[in-house]
Amino acid sequence: MSIVTVQLGQCGNQIGFEVFDALLSDSHSSQGLCCKRENEAYQASCKERFFSEEENGVPIARAVLVDMEPKVINQTLSKAAQSGRWKYGQHACFCQKQGSGNNWAYGYSVHGPRHEESIMDLIRKEVEKCDSFSGFFIIMSMAGGTGSGIGAFVTQNLQDQYSNSLKMNQIIWPYGTGEVIVQNYNSILTLSHLYRSSDALLVHENDAVHKICAKLMNIKQISFSDINQVLAHQLGSVFQPTYSAESSFHYRRNPLGDLMEHLVPHPEFKMLSIRNVPHMSENSLAYSTFTWAGLLKHLRQMLISNAKMEEGIDWHVRPPLSGLPSLGKMSLNKDLHFNTSIANLVILRGKDVQSADVEGFKDPALYTSWLEPVNAFNVWKTQRAFSKYEKSAVLVSNSQFLVKPLDMIVGKAWNMFASKAYIHQYTKFGIEEEDFLDSFTSLEQVVASYCNL
Amino acid sequence: MTQSVVVQVGQCGNQIGCCFWDLALREHAAVNQKGIYDEAISSFFRNVDTRVVGDGGSISKGKICSLKARAVLIDMEEGVVNEILQGPLRDVFDTKQLITDISGSGNNWAVGHRVFGSLYQDQILEKLRKSAEHCDCLQCFFIIHSMGGGTGSGLGTFLLKMLEDEFPEVYRFVTSIYPSGEDDVITSPYNSILAMKELNEHADCVLPIDNQSLFDIISKIDLMVNSGKLGTTVKPKSLVTSSSGALKTRHKKPFDAMNNIVANLLLNLTSSARFEGSLNMDLNEISMNLVPFPQLHYLVSSLTPLYTLTDVNIPPRRLDQMFSDAFSKDHQLLRADPKHSLYLACALMVRGNVQISDVRRNIERLKPSLQFVSWNQEGWKTSLCSIPPVGHSHSLLALANNTCVKPTFMELKERFMRLYKKKAHLHHYLQVEGMEESCFTEAVSSLSALIQEYNQLDATKNMPVQDLPRLSIAIILSSENISPGSLQFL
Numbered sequence: 001m002s003i004v005t006v007q008l009g010q011c012g013n014q015i016g017f018e019v020f021d022a023l024l025s026d027s028h029s030s031q032g033l034c035c036k037r038e039n040e041a042y043q044a045s046c047k048e049r050f051f052s053e054e055e056n057g058v059p060i061a062r063a064v065l066v067d068m069e070p071k072v073i074n075q076t077l078s079k080a081a082q083s084g085r086w087k088y089g090q091h092a093c094f095c096q097k098q099g100s101g102n103n104w105a106y107g108y109s110v111h112g113p114r115h116e117e118s119i120m121d122l123i124r125k126e127v128e129k130c131d132s133f134s135g136f137f138i139i140m141s142m143a144g145g146t147g148s149g150i151g152a153f154v155t156q157n158l159q160d161q162y163s164n165s166l167k168m169n170q171i172i173w174p175y176g177t178g179e180v181i182v183q184n185y186n187s188i189l190t191l192s193h194l195y196r197s198s199d200a201l202l203v204h205e206n207d208a209v210h211k212i213c214a215k216l217m218n219i220k221q222i223s224f225s226d227i228n229q230v231l232a233h234q235l236g237s238v239f240q241p242t243y244s245a246e247s248s249f250h251y252r253r254n255p256l257g258d259l260m261e262h263l264v265p266h267p268e269f270k271m272l273s274i275r276n277v278p279h280m281s282e283n284s285l286a287y288s289t290f291t292w293a294g295l296l297k298h299l300r301q302m303l304i305s306n307a308k309m310e311e312g313i314d315w316h317v318r319p320p321l322s323g324l325p326s327l328g329k330m331s332l333n334k335d336l337h338f339n340t341s342i343a344n345l346v347i348l349r350g351k352d353v354q355s356a357d358v359e360g361f362k363d364p365a366l367y368t369s370w371l372e373p374v375n376a377f378n379v380w381k382t383q384r385a386f387s388k389y390e391k392s393a394v395l396v397s398n399s400q401f402l403v404k405p406l407d408m409i410v411g412k413a414w415n416m417f418a419s420k421a422y423i424h425q426y427t428k429f430g431i432e433e434e435d436f437l438d439s440f441t442s443l444e445q446v447v448a449s450y451c452n453l
Numbered sequence: 454m455t456q457s458v459v460v461q462v463g464q465c466g467n468q469i470g471c472c473f474w475d476l477a478l479r480e481h482a483a484v485n486q487k488g489i490y491d492e493a494i495s496s497f498f499r500n501v502d503t504r505v506v507g508d509g510g511s512i513s514k515g516k517i518c519s520l521k522a523r524a525v526l527i528d529m530e531e532g533v534v535n536e537i538l539q540g541p542l543r544d545v546f547d548t549k550q551l552i553t554d555i556s557g558s559g560n561n562w563a564v565g566h567r568v569f570g571s572l573y574q575d576q577i578l579e580k581l582r583k584s585a586e587h588c589d590c591l592q593c594f595f596i597i598h599s600m601g602g603g604t605g606s607g608l609g610t611f612l613l614k615m616l617e618d619e620f621p622e623v624y625r626f627v628t629s630i631y632p633s634g635e636d637d638v639i640t641s642p643y644n645s646i647l648a649m650k651e652l653n654e655h656a657d658c659v660l661p662i663d664n665q666s667l668f669d670i671i672s673k674i675d676l677m678v679n680s681g682k683l684g685t686t687v688k689p690k691s692l693v694t695s696s697s698g699a700l701k702t703r704h705k706k707p708f709d710a711m712n713n714i715v716a717n718l719l720l721n722l723t724s725s726a727r728f729e730g731s732l733n734m735d736l737n738e739i740s741m742n743l744v745p746f747p748q749l750h751y752l753v754s755s756l757t758p759l760y761t762l763t764d765v766n767i768p769p770r771r772l773d774q775m776f777s778d779a780f781s782k783d784h785q786l787l788r789a790d791p792k793h794s795l796y797l798a799c800a801l802m803v804r805g806n807v808q809i810s811d812v813r814r815n816i817e818r819l820k821p822s823l824q825f826v827s828w829n830q831e832g833w834k835t836s837l838c839s840i841p842p843v844g845h846s847h848s849l850l851a852l853a854n855n856t857c858v859k860p861t862f863m864e865l866k867e868r869f870m871r872l873y874k875k876k877a878h879l880h881h882y883l884q885v886e887g888m889e890e891s892c893f894t895e896a897v898s899s900l901s902a903l904i905q906e907y908n909q910l911d912a913t914k915n916m917p918v919q920d921l922p923r924l925s926i927a928i929i930l931s932s933e934n935i936s937p938g939s940l941q942f943l
Contacts, residue, residue: 010733070454070492071729097590098455101737145741178816178833179732181742181798210810222810224731224837411920412831418921419828421745440924448926 001134009147018232045241065093100145105429107149135166143174143183184413192439208308292356319365341399350391454492455592463605473716558603563885565607601632601641610651633665642868667711734836776815779851794857805847
């Protein structure tokens with residue numbers, strides 16, 4: 001089944017390009033560590049999901065590009081075409097002349113409705129090209145005006161018009177300090193709206209990815225390109241084909257559906273994040289070997305201790321002893337806090353994957369009490385290796401990972417809101433103080449729900 | 454992509470404007486080697502086939518035929534505009550986009566605003582409409598003028614109201630040259646304060662600049678270049694004051710070097726909107742991020758580096774120095790010390806080979822020495838544009854909404870009061886029809902109110918930052934099976 005990607009704004013489009021590039025590069029990689037037939041099945045599955053075929057054989061990404069000003073889309077289209085290996089559809093983009101000015105209200109209330117028909121039309125055309133349609137993958141940032149405002153608007157529209165299809169929003173959380181001054185306002189407005197209309201929110205934090213680039217990849221002068229490539233790697237390791245449980249000869253047909261089913265058991269809890277091991281620069285990769293036991297041990301501790309990456313994991317954090325009541329309220333200030341999960345999915349790719357032992361993830365102490373570990377935890381194993389890594393493991397987790405960052409964003413936005421700073425820029429376009437209050441309320445509820453796991 | 458129209462008013466405005474167009478051409482020539490009329494150039498220039506008579510000659514794509522500036526030139530004396538039209542830039546300006554008179558405004562705001570305002574209102578409107586029609590998507594008017602004289606100050610601010618009424622959706626960015634203490638125009642305080650009221654009410658964003666600061670920057674550069682210490686290794690084309698490669702090859706006037714700084718400011722301000730980069734910043738984002746309350750729209754600017762050394766491999770230390778300099782009071786284009794005042798918001802617009810990690814490293818490094826208002830502790834806006842300015846490998850424009858503008862306004866008010874108490878020169882203004890003393894008192898109170906706003910913010914400066922109590926949520930859990938249950942908002 002195919003996934004249609006909607007790339008919104010500068011961030012969404014820049015990342016979208018890297019994702020498609022990573023997916024196709026991996027699919028054509030010669031280091032799959034599996035037999036030719038296996039590789040071909042993998043390629044075919046990847047292609048069906050993300051690309052459609054053109055006459056001369058160049059794959060066309062199943063994507064719709066939306067931005068309110070032309071520079072980024074032009075760049076994205078030409079970069080894809082230059083790669084020679086794939087490209088975007090000629091008429092797959094929607095562009096305007098004047099951007100959203102970092103203003104969520106402008107994106108949501110002005111640009112959204114104004115261009116609703118054109119954008120939904122483009123999306124419909126892309127969906128019609130799919131033989132079998134799985135759902136939408138929407139890539140956007142929270143900090144700006146287009147990705148955030150139009151992203152929220154489009155997701156709402158998708159919910160109305162495609163109520164039977166799934167929607168997963170890939171949201172980029174901005175750096176804590178300074179990409180955009182009104183980023184916290186834009187973020188809370190986006191999140192509160194998406195919580196109502198999206199099925200799952202897959203979150204990436206710029207701060208976390210930046211650290212991965214600095215510490216694990218050893219990049220000295222980190223550019224957004226570097227950051228986006230790490231992101232694309234993580235997403236690729238989740239979305240590339242995996243075996244279905246029933247038969248080990250077929251790749252999973254409905255990746256989005258399966259992800260949602262496993263990870264979002266309750267609509268109150270929609271926030272997912274990704275952790276992967278190993279992650280390093282290509283140079284280091286040549287000299288490293290891994291064992292599944294080692295990788296999984298690190299991944300499990302990253303889950304428990306809420307670590308963002310392999311380095312600097314706090315090994316002191318331990319799950320509570322089973323038998324003790326799990327009703328303790330999570331304190332946002334405690335450092336040694338243990339990360340409770342609702343559901344986890346581990347995807348393993350590579351050599352000897354069948355021998356990998358994931359028992360450690362089935363410990364009931366890791367989870368809240370209202371789901372049995374057998375339902376809360378799932379593992380997908382695939383022989384075919386991903387992107388030059390002989391063994392790789394990725395964890396998609398619905399847990400308390402994002403509580404603290406969310407709480408911080410809400411706190412900062414609240415402080416600014418109390419002084420009414422910048423509010424006139426939003427009321428100018430129809431977003432009133434009540435709308436802000438509604439957003440604050442929804443998000444405080446989300447924080448509280450997660451805290452009380 | 455959007456277009457902007459530059460409206461240059463008065464002697465100062467036109468002289469700066471002329472430098473701006475010169476440098477803009479130079480920048481686009483350096484970037485656009487193939488001579489294709491692209492969207493970046495179209496933001497400031499029209500492409501016209503000069504063989505076609507009348508108005509129909511606009512060409513939207515393809516090779517550059519003849520570039521015409523999207524500009525309206527207004528002056529109530531002929532001298533400056535005539536010189537422009539006879540100089541090397543004459544072909545860049547459309548002669549239909551000029552409004553001139555002969556007598557001048559006599560350094561009298563009232564003459565500029567009221568007399569010439571009403572006289573030329575229709576003509577000005579017509580030229581502005583024409584220039585807007587030539588634009589696909591007009592986003593911004595850039596007004597360049599001085600505050601101390603008569604035309605730039607009076608007529609320049611008269612058209613602000615006109616722009617607000619006629620083009621309410623188009624941003625009004627005003628570059629205002631404030632008079633220095635030793636200004637030779639006696640009535641400059643009157644003119645400035647009367648103009649300030651208009652800026653308060655009708656401008657979206659004001660970039661105040663004063664001549665003394667520009668002069669100090671030039672002296673600093675001259676010292677560096679001529680001292681022999683770094684003299685041999687400064688890239689000559691890289692001086693922020695230089696016009697080498699531009700059409701006007703020599704500094705014919707003493708103000709040229711100073712005007713070039715302001716011209717560079719405007720180029721850098723718009724660079725991220727015109728050229729590509731990894732984190733773009735459009736002009737509408739400037740107002741959105743830097744203007745937390747409508748009245749507080751005065752932004753102090755600084756440009757670094759002032760020159761580039763010929764060393765091609767820039768060590769990170771040099772890059773970091775560029776960031777440090779942006780906050781030093783010597784580099785501000787206004788007599789102001791942002792480091793010792795309170796920041797409401799700050800934008801860093803970087804050009805060239807600088808990446809997000811360099812910016813973040815420097816923000817982390819400099820943050821402790823800067824004071825931000827309590828509700829905007831992380832009030833930074835960043836933009837990264839890939840194309841550096843001509844002659845440089847990288848550059849930084851910092852825009853600060855900071856209470857350090859207050860002293861400039863207070864001094865202006867003091868100078869005003871010294872004159873006004875004695876009613877000195879007042880009759881020149883009152884004899885203009887429609888001018889009364891109440892115009893003066895209203896203007897002063899407008900300024901006083903603004904100063905008071907800044908005072909209130911300054912008062913919060915050293916107070917500890919407290920987190921405000923948040924909304925509290927009550928949670929009800931059903932006792933039998935522990936499930937998420939229902940959540941209730943208290």
